Amino acid sequence: MAINFRHLRFAAISALIFVSGLDYVKAQDRNKPAAPATEPAKPATPVTATPPKTGIRPYKEVITDKAKTDKGLFKVHRLDGKYFYEIPDSLFNREMLVVTRYAKTPTIDGTYGGEELNEQIWKWQRREKQVMIRIPSYRNIADKKTEMFEAVKNSNLDAVLSSFDIKAINKDSNSVVIDVTDLYAKDVQSLGLPQSIRTRYKITTMDDTRTFIDTIKSFPINIEVRSLKTYRATDPPGDKSIGSMTVEIHNSMLLLPKDPYKPRFSDDRVGFFGQSQTDYGLDEQKAQVTRYIHRWKLEPKDPAAYKRGELVEPKKQIIYYIDPATPAKWRPYLIAGVKDWNAAFEEAGFKNAITAMEAPLNDPDWSPEDARYSVIRYFASNIANAYGPHISDPRSGEIMESDIGWYHNVMNLVRNWFFVQTAAINPEARSPKFRDEVMGQLVRFVSSHEVGHTLGLPHNFGSSVAYPVDSLRSPSFTKRKGGTAPSIMDYARFNYIAQPGDEGVVLYPGIGDYDKWAIKWGYTWFDNQTPEEEAKTLNKWTIERAGNPVYFYGQQTGNPIDPRAQSEDLGDDAMKASKYGIANLKRILPNIEKWTYEEGKPYDNLKELYGEVLSQWNRYMGHVRSNIGGIYEDDKTYEQKGPVYTHVAKAKQKEAVKFINDQAFMTPGWMLDQNVLNKFDNAGIVDRLRRTQVGVLNGILDFGRLNRVIDNSVKNGVNSYPMDELFADLRNGIWSELKTGANLDTYRRNLQRAYIERMSYLLNENETPVPPQFAAFAGPQIDVSQSDIRPMARHELKLLAVQVRSALPRYSNPVLRAHLDDVLVRIAEALDPKK
Incomplete structure (x- = not known):
């Protein structure tokens, strides 16, 4: 769902009808010849044109x-x-x-x-x-x-x-x-x-x-x-x-209000959308950038009761209207998704703070485009997504209105997720079309997530790390926590960790403890305190929760550096969670034809959901890969002890490399069921799997990741995972057959050629400059020509050439010998590309 990520709005789109009968005023043509007459026409009386009046005229002459x-x-x-x-x-x-x-x-x-x-x-x-x-x-x-x-x-x-x-x-x-x-x-x-x-x-x-x-x-x-x-x-x-x-x-x-709403300063430790301004009026010795969060204006109807700690309704409730174009059966679930946030607003002292209702059909003055109204807009679109933007007052950050964009085909997206992540233990997901009650709950989940964006909350990709992996197999734990992660703003999705025998476990995310904390932080009313006074109280609250993973905020980035803050993951251990997830994929594939069966239909659903299995497997590899060269980022202020940046431990990085060698680089034969593939695959699976494996490999041998590996070596010495050891572990995994003369199947040969190409890239290419608008997401860049990357890539290729030459006598198969001969040629070209 939209990352984000801005911005949108209406319903079923039909072809635009061009309207005729527009009001046109045609000027008389004074030169048009007169009609024939029996008598000579009399000379026309001269007419002096009166020029139009200009300037300011009397009101009644204009209106x-x-x-x-x-x-x-x-x-x-x-x-x-x-x-x-x-x-x-x-x-x-x-x-x-x-x-x-x-x-x-x-x-x-x-x-x-x-x-x-x-x-x-x-x-x-x-x-x-x-x-x-x-x-x-x-x-x-x-x-x-x-x-x-x-x-x-x-x-x-x-x-x-x-x-x-x-x-x-x-x-x-x-x-x-x-x-x-x-x-x-x-x-x-x-x-x-x-x-x-x-x-x-x-x-x-x-x-x-x-x-x-x-x-x-x-x-x-x-x-x-x-x-x-x-x-x-x-x-x-x-x-x-x-x-x-x-x-x-x-x-x-x-x-806009004559007096802007009191702004609230943002804090990197709590996720909110916001805006920046350079304030030259502050008593600072530099141009000071101030940042305000985006939030609705919520003030208690009864301030005295609020101060006593009672739940109080706001003076003005946040109201969403459901687009009249929305299918009737989904409207209650969309409304429920909005109202779910009331539990979070209660943490800020407000009851009935937010609601949703169907649009007033008989009110001629109501329009979904009217900026006074916030609307969940339903689009007749095959885009599989939804998004939750908002429009705010640039003077203060006050959210003025929001229109959630809801594409019809988002249902196909959540159908695919729910199937591939839960069908191994969940009979309700074992169908190409879910019961309305099941799809309704998925609609409600997406609705809650998008409403969170409209309340000012960005994605919190760090939330899901809070729960131990095995706890997500516990029905009692997941019910007590209300979902699979402390924040519905994470891309935590559905419980792919739960195994057969864990029935009763909660499969969905919900409004969690982090969401309640973020709303408390952003929406608590402080009466007459200045923004600076409020910031001191909020800072104290934040420090009290520091170190508790439930309240951790991990911002969304394009290439995650912190392995805790990434999309689509669950639990505190990517290797263990992914192992459980792959076990479930292995349970789904033998049943995928049966579970996608539709009488009289071609194998479209089988093809689509098989692709989802491959994509989910690839996600698990990404979750694990982020640990390699990973750096934990814990934003802190001066009052908090300890480092902001901490490199992932060497043992965990080595475990991640071994996992990828075993699960991704060794050909995943369980995924290559010819009885399934023959139903829809026309010689495409070899290249598709190659692309997936190569993507995993290239993501490891990435300039930015290797730059972090070098940085770790400098800072942590013998406790680091150095580049030479990383390269050796990859080489020994991808080329393990050379030691024994074991068979090299088609997938393995493709991967090995990709390995040489990537090493050649590290040796001979430069890092692609990042456009300025994406610099904040990319992290520090490196001058490759002056780093250790090229010498190490050259060293690895030379070592590999020695191993290949030693292994050649073990192979008699002409295809395999041709492959290894070609490997030596490719290595030579990489080492001396001018030849």
Whole structure:
């Protein structure tokens, strides 16, 4: 599910119907010849054209009795196909959140009605006879009372998005009238398609004749605009002959609070989404970056009762609406997934803090695109995913609203996970289609996870390490803990550790102790304390829980360095957990044809779920591999003793290499059941398994991982797992047959050739530079040419060549001798690539 990971929204997508009968006004052609007459036509009386009035005109001349007016944040007037905003003086210079979304789309892969396109903050400003939209920046800040305020202001100029001539002034209400028709009917990029879509479909310009404003509705704190926009495109989606792309766009403008919500400083030891600002107003001797978490505004209805420790309802409940396009049978489970978080909010002192309900179908003012409402949007899509974004106030981090994107095919994703991870012990998973009650619980699990993101919580990939592996085989332990990990925000998935005989064990993750702690940390109300005072209390709480794995936060990274913080794993020992998992895969494969049987259907499910078995096996290898060159990362403050970074013990790293040699590099014959493969595999399994094994190998012989191995050797000396020993263990595992002359099957030969290619890569290539936007996920890079990696790779290839030459006399099979002869040639080319 979406990592993340931002950002989106609507329901079943159907082809967009192009509407005819648009309102066009045709000008009379004064030069058109007169109709024939029996008498000569009289000379026309000269007409002097009256030029249109410009400048500010009387209010009643601009907003006539024929105007249709909608009252709300601004008065919105519609007259003769034009739209006017009447802006009161009191709303000038107020920040407003503007969110642009698709309302409807044509058939575009990966794009659906309801998804977000852009968000900005606007300030309407009046300047003499004009009104401007300014876009403020909050990257650099300073308190108005500080001496740095003017300096920051002078280097933080608000951009101008658009300007409007004032058409009239309403003296009765101290408001001005401007024409905003072109703002929404013309091509303003921030209110339409983003550059990525324009580039993808080679969009040139907007076609004004096929573009119009559908509605503009004004509500007490927001204005909602819907428009149909047609863009000329040389490579549009769908029918290329049309030469254009039509979308329906929804723009929401929401008035932000005059006084921003009190921000809460973030802490790397507790996972929250957040934002950064450089605060030049602090009494520091450097430019200080401040970081705020994203959270909803929750304040108790009864502050006195809250302070007494009683559970109190919030002044404003967090409410989610279920998209009307959602199939009815899944709605109760989506709602339950939202409400599950009430148990966590109780730790912060709130009851009934969050709920979900079906959308009000008979309310003409309710819209899923309305920025006042948070909606679980159901997409008719074959994308197997869901995601939970949120939109926050850049001044404070307050979450203003969120729309969860729910793709229909996420059910296939959880079907596959549940089958491959639990079918060995769970009869409910032994079917290509689950009972509605079973799928409903899986929907509820995904719903809870995505709602967690919308509450401000990122993935906590370190949570699942808290529980001992064998404890996850215990029904009493898993029931007491309420799931397979302390956080539903981990990718803990389902209980693949449980073995036959462990029936009654909990198979699902749930809202756990870490989730309750994170909500307590982020949402506890401290009344009149400053953010700095709150931070001291929160720091004390965090230190009290330090060292307890239940409260450990392991952030998501692209290439996990800390083996505790990785995706899809369970338990505190990757080798033991993966051994249990593989044992279950070995139980599933002999039954996979029976458990995927569908009368009258081809073997599509057999093929798909066999692929899931292979993928799950590969995940286990990844979990184990992360221990090699792994570094534990425990974020700490000055008050906490001990290191932040600790290398994985040598014995554990060697155990991981042995596990991979045994389970991945020795051909997994149990996976190669020809009775199963012959049903769907057309000579593809050899290469598929090769790619999987090579991926495991290349992940070990990775520049970044080897850099950590070198670092460990420098810091820990004889207690480290040095590179020469790592290389020797791999070589002795992958080439073990050379000592005895044992057979080298096709899979093994493929792997050995890949080994030489990877060693050649280490010897002759440089590390690929990481793009700046991914640098934080990649970790430190290394100058390979000046490290020990190349000398060691050269040394390994030379040792291997000696072993191969010694082993050749043991082999008489022409295929195997050809393979070993080729190995020597490849080694020679790697050692001297210029030949």
